[in-house]
Amino acid sequence: MYLLGGETPPLRGMHIMESRILQLIAALRASGVRVSLAESAEAFSAVDLMGIQDREHFRLSLRATLIKDLKDIATFEKLFPLFFGSGQPPMMGGNPSDDMTPEEAQMLAEALRQFAENLRQRMERLMSGDQLSRAELEALGQLVGLNQADNLNYQNWMAQRMMRAMAFPEVQKAMKELIEQLAQMGMSRERIEQIRQMIQQNMQGMQGQMEQFAGERIAENLSEKPRGENIDNLMNRPFHALSDEDKKLLQREVKKLAAMLRTRIALRQKRAKNGQMDPKATIRASLKYHGVPMEIKHKDRVHKPKIVVICDVSTSMRFCSELMLSFLFALQGQVRKTHAFAFIDHLESISEDFSGANADEAIQSVLWRMPSGHYNTDLGWALNDFNNEYMDTLNSGTTLIIVGDGRNNYNDPRLDIFSHMARRATRTIWLNPEPPLMWNGDSDMAKYAPLCSNVLKVSNLRELAEAVDEMITG
Amino acid sequence: MTTIFDSTTTVKTELSKQKYIASDEIATIVYLSQKLGKPLLAEGPAGVGKTELAKAIASATGRELIRLQCYEGLDESKALYEWEYSKQLLYTQLLRDKLNDTLGKAESLAEAADKLAKEEDVFFSNRFLLQRPLLKAILSDKPTVLLIDEIDRADAEFEAFLLEILSDFQVSVPELGTLTAKHKPFVILTSNNTRELSEALKRRCLYLFIDYPNLQEELAVVRLKVPDLNPKLAQQAVEFVQKLRKADMRKSPSISETLDWANALVALNASNLDKDVLEDTLSVLLKHEADLQKAKRQLMAPPPQQQKPRNNNEDFGRFSGN
Numbered sequence: 001m002y003l004l005g006g007e008t009p010p011l012r013g014m015h016i017m018e019s020r021i022l023q024l025i026a027a028l029r030a031s032g033v034r035v036s037l038a039e040s041a042e043a044f045s046a047v048d049l050m051g052i053q054d055r056e057h058f059r060l061s062l063r064a065t066l067i068k069d070l071k072d073i074a075t076f077e078k079l080f081p082l083f084f085g086s087g088q089p090p091m092m093g094g095n096p097s098d099d100m101t102p103e104e105a106q107m108l109a110e111a112l113r114q115f116a117e118n119l120r121q122r123m124e125r126l127m128s129g130d131q132l133s134r135a136e137l138e139a140l141g142q143l144v145g146l147n148q149a150d151n152l153n154y155q156n157w158m159a160q161r162m163m164r165a166m167a168f169p170e171v172q173k174a175m176k177e178l179i180e181q182l183a184q185m186g187m188s189r190e191r192i193e194q195i196r197q198m199i200q201q202n203m204q205g206m207q208g209q210m211e212q213f214a215g216e217r218i219a220e221n222l223s224e225k226p227r228g229e230n231i232d233n234l235m236n237r238p239f240h241a242l243s244d245e246d247k248k249l250l251q252r253e254v255k256k257l258a259a260m261l262r263t264r265i266a267l268r269q270k271r272a273k274n275g276q277m278d279p280k281a282t283i284r285a286s287l288k289y290h291g292v293p294m295e296i297k298h299k300d301r302v303h304k305p306k307i308v309v310i311c312d313v314s315t316s317m318r319f320c321s322e323l324m325l326s327f328l329f330a331l332q333g334q335v336r337k338t339h340a341f342a343f344i345d346h347l348e349s350i351s352e353d354f355s356g357a358n359a360d361e362a363i364q365s366v367l368w369r370m371p372s373g374h375y376n377t378d379l380g381w382a383l384n385d386f387n388n389e390y391m392d393t394l395n396s397g398t399t400l401i402i403v404g405d406g407r408n409n410y411n412d413p414r415l416d417i418f419s420h421m422a423r424r425a426t427r428t429i430w431l432n433p434e435p436p437l438m439w440n441g442d443s444d445m446a447k448y449a450p451l452c453s454n455v456l457k458v459s460n461l462r463e464l465a466e467a468v469d470e471m472i473t474g
Numbered sequence: 475m476t477t478i479f480d481s482t483t484t485v486k487t488e489l490s491k492q493k494y495i496a497s498d499e500i501a502t503i504v505y506l507s508q509k510l511g512k513p514l515l516a517e518g519p520a521g522v523g524k525t526e527l528a529k530a531i532a533s534a535t536g537r538e539l540i541r542l543q544c545y546e547g548l549d550e551s552k553a554l555y556e557w558e559y560s561k562q563l564l565y566t567q568l569l570r571d572k573l574n575d576t577l578g579k580a581e582s583l584a585e586a587a588d589k590l591a592k593e594e595d596v597f598f599s600n601r602f603l604l605q606r607p608l609l610k611a612i613l614s615d616k617p618t619v620l621l622i623d624e625i626d627r628a629d630a631e632f633e634a635f636l637l638e639i640l641s642d643f644q645v646s647v648p649e650l651g652t653l654t655a656k657h658k659p660f661v662i663l664t665s666n667n668t669r670e671l672s673e674a675l676k677r678r679c680l681y682l683f684i685d686y687p688n689l690q691e692e693l694a695v696v697r698l699k700v701p702d703l704n705p706k707l708a709q710q711a712v713e714f715v716q717k718l719r720k721a722d723m724r725k726s727p728s729i730s731e732t733l734d735w736a737n738a739l740v741a742l743n744a745s746n747l748d749k750d751v752l753e754d755t756l757s758v759l760l761k762h763e764a765d766l767q768k769a770k771r772q773l774m775a776p777p778p779q780q781q782k783p784r785n786n787n788e789d790f791g792r793f794s795g796n
Contacts, residue, residue: 036677042510049509050502057482060502068676070517070667070683259672266630294559332669 017052018044024083025066026223031079031152032252033072039065055084078152082212082219091208093201095129096194104187108195111181115174122171123178126202137213140165146214150221158214163207175199235461239319239433247319250461251360254323257465258330265334265472304336305399305472308390308425310382312404313342315372320433320458324403325363327468329354334472339393342370343382349390377407379444380414387417391424399471400425402452405434406445413444415451422451429471431458478535479505494523494530495694503682504531513640513661515671515679521728522684524664525623531660532619540614540659541621542607544628550635554645556604562597598649608639609653617657625675626665633675640678687729689716695729700736710747711736718759718769727759735759 025040046061059080067076097105112120132140141147144161163169182192234246235253242250281297288294309328311321321342328338332354340350348370353362394400400421422428430452432445439445449455456467479485485501496504504527507514516524532539542553566573576593580586605613611620625633639645643655663679665671687695693712696703703711712732719726727735735758744751753770760766 034673039677042512042680045510046506049506056498057502060499061506064503064506064680064682068515068673068679068681069670073683255670259670263630263634288560289563292563294563330670 017047020083021047021062023220023223024062024079027079027083027219028066028072028075030150030222030225031075032249033067033069033075035066039068058084079219082215085212091201092129092131092205093198096127096198100191104191107182107185107187111178111185114181115178119167119170119174122167123174126171126175126199126206129198129202132206132209132213137162137209140210141213141217146217147221149214149218150225152215152218152222155211155215155218158218159207159211162210162214166206168203172203238459239323240316242319250323251326253461254326255330257461258327261327261465261469261472262331262334264469265331304334306337306395306397307335307399307401307471308339308341308393309401309403310341310343310347310386312344312377312379313367313370313372314344314377316377316407317404317433318367318372320431320464321403322363322367323461323464324431324468325350325354325366326360327464329362331468331472336397339390341382341386341390342366343377343379343385344370344372345376345378345381347382347385347390376409376411377404378411379404379406379408380412383414383417383421386421391421394421394424396426398425400428401431401471402429402448403431403458405432405443406430406439406448407442408444410442413447415447418448419451422453427454428452429467430455431464431467433457433459435459479508481505488534489527489530492530492534493698494526495691495698496527497687497691500527500682500684503680507680508660510680511658513663513679514682515663515665515676516682516684517665517667518684519686519726519728520666521730522686523729524684525621527684528619528621528623528662528664531662532621535617535619535660537660538614538616538618539621540607540611540618541623543623544625544632546627546629548628548632550632552606553608553632553635554606554639555609555647556606557598557649558602558604562602565597565602600650603647603650609645611659612639612643612645612653612655614659615656618659620659620661622661622663624666625663626668626671630672633672637674637678640675686719686726689713692716692729692732696732696736699733700740702740703736704745707739707744707747708736711739714747714752715759721768721772723760723765723768724762725760725765731759 021043022040025035025043028035043062043065046065047058050057050061052058062080063073063076067073097108100108112123115123140162143165144158146158146162149158179192179196182195183189234242234250237246276299278297278299281299282293282295285295285297286293307328309324311317311324313321325340328335328340332338338351338354340354341347342350350362350366353366428451430445430448432455434443434445435457436445436449439449445455456463456470458464458467479488482498482501482505485505486496486498489496489501489504504514506512516527518524528541529539573590573593577586577589580589603609607620611618622636625636628636640661643658644652646652686692689712692715693708696708696712697705700708715727715732715735735755738755738758739751742751742755744755756766756769760769
């Protein structure tokens with residue numbers, strides 16, 4: 001494994017290639033793709049095997065070894081050309097004055113003369129049809145602070161700033177004037193059209209170059225970014241104090257947590273299965289063997305819980321509910337049946353959304369269907385809806401979970417229905433981001449709480465994970 | 475391990491001899507996985523030919539295909555091995571006399587027990603070991619292709635158990651000791667992506683995502699597998715299927731369904747993809763009533779007026795906004 005410096009690679013330029021690949025891996029990691037050391041070593045052996053002559057083979061060698069998830073492929077495809085080039089030089093239109101007659105060139109020079117020196121130079125630069133040099137790009141990048149950018153979302157924005165630094169908008173306007181001027185001076189229509197197209201082509205070529213350059217530079221910065229944002233901090237930070245950026249980070253953490261929980265729960269359920277001997281079944285099985293108990297039968301003691309979850313998706317609770325739903329989604333195999341409902345001012349069944357494969361999509365579709373707005377949260381009305389339509393989902397063996405802050409905007413809390421629900425369900429668990437101290441004002445939590453078997457304070461991800469663990473196994 | 479694929483081009487030609495059209499991507503990754511001796515994890519929507527790929531690789535390399543179909547609740551005794559209790563019991567019964575002979579001469583109970591212990595191997599030998607697919611692949615005398623189909627359906631614990639086997643290709647049977655593979659099988663795992671697989675499993679595999687094919691690829695498959703369908707109709711049919719996939723269906727038609735449909739069109743002797751033919755055969759492609767209704771409404775209606783192409787004449791239009 002020459003990753004650790006054993007063999008000498010056979011090709012020249014391989015060293016650069018190696019560090020380029022390492023940079024790509026670092027950038028992938030910084031963009032949230034998990035790449036293990038074993039996988040990066042694997043990538044090197046794959047590249048060793050396939051060589052780097054064929055760009056397509058090279059790309060696939062890296063992709064098959066580094067990327068193991070469909071959703072990460074897009075990230076890879078975006079980063080790869082930034083480190084290994086897009087494979088095509090930028091298309092430039094060429095210099096319009098190359099094949100002009102002397103009169104036409106004269107006309108052009110004259111038309112150009114009316115513009116200020118500064119602007120004229122830029123126009124001439126654009127018309128020369130030459131690509132931007134590395135030095136020019138570096139200078140532009142410097143000018144717009146490209147070296148500080150480490151987020152690929154800013155690629156286009158950075159490129160636009162570079163264009164503005166080159167005075168593209170002004171030059172563009174000037175070019176229009178120039179063309180009008182040329183038309184007035186009597187240049188032929190075809191020639192003008194040709195000039196216009198060439199200029200446009202040149203502009204696009206340069207824009208392409210700038211975008212590529214901005215992307216490359218950002219990707220490089222990304223690969224140098226120190227890793228390991230403090231996830232622990234984020235997990236303990238209250239939901240309402242999370243920025244969008246933090247939320248994205250946490251979404252990934254949720255997946256990991258869910259996987260961990262799933263394994264734990266599955267193990268526990270499996271062990272439970274091997275618990276008690278079932279004498280009846282064992283005797284029945286022994287009949288096959290002349291009454292010799294060859295097969296010992298065990299009681300199937302797995303109690304996969306049935307879950308009915310009602311989530312408040314109003315603005316204040318949105319993020320918490322979102323995470324809760326993704327947990328439940330991830331745990332589906334460990335749960336016998338999940339009925340999920342969401343409410344703001346009325347109740348909607350969202351179980352259907354969760355029958356698909358993709359949790360993020362499911363949650364997005366729910367949240368999109370029930371946009372948060374200025375209307376009133378009304379749990380009482382939602383409970384009434386539940387009473388009318390879905391009461392039969394609650395029966396013995398069902399755990400009822402409510403995710404909400406119990407703030408009802410002074411609407412009727414409908415405690416009658418709630419107590420009926422709590423009686424029907426085996427357990428009722430309420431997850432509330434607020435501690436009991438804050439159950440005042442329009443909060444009806446103090447009234448609901450005695451009816452629940454358990455009220456858990458869930459104000460950050462750690463508490464949520466603990467709560468989910470308890471609910472499923474309980 | 476016998477290497478038959480010595481370049482990506484061979485992979486392509488050998489697979490196409492098995493009537494499997496491999497894209498560059500598939501060929502490259504299959505080649506890599508064989509060279510690196512790593513399992514191949516093929517993911518993608520149902521019916522794009524993941525299982526077919528394993529079969530084609532097996533017949534192209536002339537290896538035996540051993541298939542393990544995963545399902546919820548699949549456990550070691552179904553996947554790896556099981557002692558055949560009833561056979562053991564039967565043997566004990568039939569050999570009772572012989573046992574009496576052997577043990578009868580013993581003077582003490584301890585001696586009898588010792589003698590019996592010496593014969594233990596008879597009862598815990600390969601004879602009574604029921605080989606399930608994984609053990610079969612490991613013990614096989616010839617190199618094999620091991621297909622672990624729809625791994626996403628198995629439980630998470632099974633995945634963990636599989637990891638052990640995929641990393642060193644050996645299993646320990648307490649009564650027999652450790653059994654190591656004579657030939658490392660070529661392992662292909664498929665997943666329909668119904669749940670996320672564990673990181674650890676993915677780490678050990680090379681990843682190949684097989685998506686629905688594009689027009690040309692799918693047309694090539696149809697031409698290869700249903701040669702009787704006339705080329706013009708094949709083109710129309712594949713275009714239609716591609717259009718269906720773009721529409722938002724509950725279940726998009728897979729390649730296998732395209733092939734079924736193509737066969738249906740041949741059987742019906744259709745010469746043109748007109749409204750009647752579509753009415754009759756659409757249910758081969760679409761399996762949900764809602765999808766069928768939708769397709770009938772949307773796709774059979776006369777196409778909407780072509781939108782005017784956007785006006786590109788504006789000077790340097792691309793740079794106007796910033």
